[in-house]
Amino acid sequence: MMFSTFERLLAFRYLRSSKQEGFVSVIAWFSFIGIALGVATLIIVMSVMNGFRQELLERIIGMNGHVDITAIDRPFDDFDTVATKVRAVSGVVHAYPEVNRQAMLLYQGQARGIEVHGMRVDDLMKRDFIRQNITAGSLDQLGIFDDDGVKTETIAIGQSLARILGLRVGDRVSLMSPQGTSSAFGTLPRQKSFLISAIFKAGVHQYDSAVIFMPLESAQSFFRMGDGVTNLEVYVDDPDQVGKITYNIHNTLGDNFHLLNWQNSNNSLFQAVEVERNVMFIILTLIILIAAFNILSSLIMLVKDKTRDIAILRTMGASQKSMMRIFFLTGSTLGIVGTALGVTLGLAFALNIESIRQFLQSLTGANLFNEEIYFLTQLPCKINSLDVIITVSVALILTFLSTIYPSWRAARLDPVEALRQ
Numbered sequence: 001m002m003f004s005t006f007e008r009l010l011a012f013r014y015l016r017s018s019k020q021e022g023f024v025s026v027i028a029w030f031s032f033i034g035i036a037l038g039v040a041t042l043i044i045v046m047s048v049m050n051g052f053r054q055e056l057l058e059r060i061i062g063m064n065g066h067v068d069i070t071a072i073d074r075p076f077d078d079f080d081t082v083a084t085k086v087r088a089v090s091g092v093v094h095a096y097p098e099v100n101r102q103a104m105l106l107y108q109g110q111a112r113g114i115e116v117h118g119m120r121v122d123d124l125m126k127r128d129f130i131r132q133n134i135t136a137g138s139l140d141q142l143g144i145f146d147d148d149g150v151k152t153e154t155i156a157i158g159q160s161l162a163r164i165l166g167l168r169v170g171d172r173v174s175l176m177s178p179q180g181t182s183s184a185f186g187t188l189p190r191q192k193s194f195l196i197s198a199i200f201k202a203g204v205h206q207y208d209s210a211v212i213f214m215p216l217e218s219a220q221s222f223f224r225m226g227d228g229v230t231n232l233e234v235y236v237d238d239p240d241q242v243g244k245i246t247y248n249i250h251n252t253l254g255d256n257f258h259l260l261n262w263q264n265s266n267n268s269l270f271q272a273v274e275v276e277r278n279v280m281f282i283i284l285t286l287i288i289l290i291a292a293f294n295i296l297s298s299l300i301m302l303v304k305d306k307t308r309d310i311a312i313l314r315t316m317g318a319s320q321k322s323m324m325r326i327f328f329l330t331g332s333t334l335g336i337v338g339t340a341l342g343v344t345l346g347l348a349f350a351l352n353i354e355s356i357r358q359f360l361q362s363l364t365g366a367n368l369f370n371e372e373i374y375f376l377t378q379l380p381c382k383i384n385s386l387d388v389i390i391t392v393s394v395a396l397i398l399t400f401l402s403t404i405y406p407s408w409r410a411a412r413l414d415p416v417e418a419l420r421q
Contacts, residue, residue, distance in 0.1 A: 003329055007322060011329035014302060027298035032338045034291030039342025039395050040349065042284045046387040047350040049277040051380030053270065057239070057262075059204045063129070063211065065096070065233035066242050067249065068260045077228035085252055091236050091245040096123040097229040099219035104176040105212070106191075107165050114161070115211050116175070118219020118229075130200055130213070135159055137169035137198035143215050153218045154197035158208035162199050171196050177223060192222055203378070285394060291338070292398040299331045299406035307413065314415035324411035328403045335399025339392055347388075353381045 003011075015028070069086065070076065083095040099118030104111055121142050125131055131139060137156070145152045157167065167173065177190040194214065202208050220226065236245045242261045250259055263270075303310070310323060349356065357379050 003325055004322070007326050007329060011326050011333065014306070014326075014330045015333060027294055027301065028334055031291050031294035031298055032334045034294060035288060035335055035338030035395060035399065036342040036345065038284065038287035038291055039339050039391055040346035041287060042281065042391045043343065043346030043383075043388055044350050044353070045280050045284055046277070046391070047346075047381045047383045048353065048379065049273065049280065050382040050384050050387070053273050053277075054382050055203070055380040056266075056269065056273070058129075059202055059207070063202060063204070063207050064262065064265075066236045066239055066262050067234035067246055068265070069095075069232040069234060069249070069253070070230065070258045070260075072256055072258055074256075075226070075228040076230065076232075077226065079229050079232055082253065082257070083232055086232065086234055086249055089245065089248050089252055091238065091241065092234060092249070093237050094123075094126065094233075094235040096120070096233045096235075097216065098231055098233050099216060099223060099225055100230045101219070101223045102178060103222075104178075105161075105165075106174040106176060107167060107171070110165050112161065112165060113210065114175075116219060116223075117211060117213050118216045118223075119213060120216045124213060129202070130156075133201045133203070135199050135201050136162075137196070139198050141197035142213070144218060153192075153194050153214070155194045155218075156198035156200055156213040157196055158211050159199055159201040160205055160208035161210065161212070162196075164209060167196060167199075169196055169199060175222065179224065190222075194218075288395050288398055292335070292402040295331050295334055295399060296402040296406065299327055299403060300409070302330070303327060303406050303410045303413075306410075308419070310410055310413050311415040311419045314413070315419070320411040323413075324407040327407040327410045328400075331403030331406065332400060335396060335402075339395045339399070342395070343388065343392060346391075347383065350381050350383055354379050 069082070076082075079097040083097060086092055086095040096119060099116070101116050101118075103114055103116050105114045121139070124142070125139055134156075139156065142154050142156055145154070155173075157173075162168065165173075172193055172195055174191050174193050177192075179190065200208075200213075202211070214222075216229070220228070234249070236242055238245075239262065242263055246259050246261045250257075253259075313323065314320075
């Protein structure tokens with residue numbers, strides 16, 4: 001084994017405090033706590049940042065698709081033919097025609113700007129992100145119905161929008177189009193009544209408060225699109241390879257279409273998240289570095305305090321390498337045990353972070369995670385095993401490095417000079 005029984009017993013003895021070395025032991029305890037807190041904090045923050053990126057990616061893609069295709073300088077009325085060509089491209093899973101327009105929602109004197117997504121009901125039902133997050137009503141009731149000669153058109157709205165305006169399933173709202181109707185009295189706003197058939201929760205406040213879905217036919221009629229659409233939404237099997245697939249789609253369709261993938265449209269957002277993640281890693285690593293310096297200082301003081309003991313052990317036959325291993329093991333034990341405790345605390349906190357937030361929020365009465373600021377309705381967290389391994393490695397490397405100089409100093413101590421003093 002690397003360490004003998006004698007070296008282990010002596011190293012662990014030095015970890016236990018006595019009256020003479022009480023101050024040294026206090027510094028060692030602070031080092032131990034500092035490493036544990038630094039490792040735990042780093043794991044928690046990295047997990048939250050990973051969770052933010054994953055949640056944003058899933059929810060943004062879940063609402064908007066991976067690739068957006070629009071026609072250049074012409075009505076997009078051959079969308080079915082184009083969709084068939086796009087689906088034949090390797091890596092493409094779905095291609096949905098859509099009408100995407102802005103409108104004003106009116107209800108009992110309240111007005112709200114919204115984004116209308118007109119889709120075929122069958123296509124909307126295939127989008128699990130929406131279908132699995134219906135909180136009231138049903139998408140089965142989305143469509144155009146003839147009730148005793150009266151045509152009824154239904155829509156689905158976001159949960160935050162419903163809460164803000166006090167809407168429920170079965171209520172009627174009016175939509176006003178920005179494209180008015182020309183008349184003898186000038187341009188009049190075009191307005192139409194719709195029935196709410198479903199309420200969904202996307203989990204992103206921006207979408208839950210400003211997005212509605214309606215049948216494609218209703219959107220084409222309301223915005224006077226004729227038989228055309230505004231764009232095709234394309235979903236691919238691997239979002240990280242969307243750039244290559246976008247290039248293949250462009251080669252298939254030619255230059256008459258404009259293609260925009262999720263990486264281009266949200267590049268600044270995800271770059272900001274990645275930069276913040278890297279900066280937080282560097283800053284929080286300083287906590288571990290400070291704790292490592294505490295280990296360094298405590299070991300230097302311990303070596304100075306144990307000068308006589310070292311001299312006696314050397315005269316009894318202990319080698320320089322043995323003395324070096326003793327103090328290396330003393331400092332490394334603090335780092336290893338502190339890192340293990342930090343990993344345990346960090347993983348436990350990260351796995352229950354939303355429950356902890358809810359508890360602290362109910363205890364203090366403060367809003368600790370405003371969904372209007374962070375775009376998400378709950379605190380996300382995703383534990384990445386690679387991040388945990390890197391954190392543990394950094395903590396252990398800094399700890400081991402901090403023990404080298406004190407251990408070398410103890411090994412280089414001259415026993416004759418030490419006993420004389």
